Amino acid sequence: MRINRVKFVSEITRQDITLVELAKKADVSRVTLSSIKCGKSCSDAIGYKIAKALNINVKDLLED
Template sequence: MRIDRVKLILEMTRRGLTSQKLSEMAGLSRVTLSSVKRGASCSSGTVFKIAKALNKDPADLLETTED
């Protein structure tokens, strides 16, 4: 799975969150969050943790594919 990096960064900016703060809120390492922010794929568990920390539906953060 891939989180849309633009959506993630915009949401973090909107809430005034640093990577350090979000990683703490989500219970993830900064390295994991940094990889996600760079566009790396991640597990569904990671998506869920980030979405929960941001109080968002996980589907709202995922990349959408256009056919």
């Protein structure tokens, strides 16, 4: 799954949440979130965990 890094960064900024806080909430590592923030892809399971933790639809994070 390829998460759009701009949408990802915009959403965590909008929600005023740090990567450490999101990592705890989504039960994924901070390193994984940093990789996604830098444009790397992730598994579908990780993408859904992140979307759930941010309380948004996973489609809102995906690249167009």
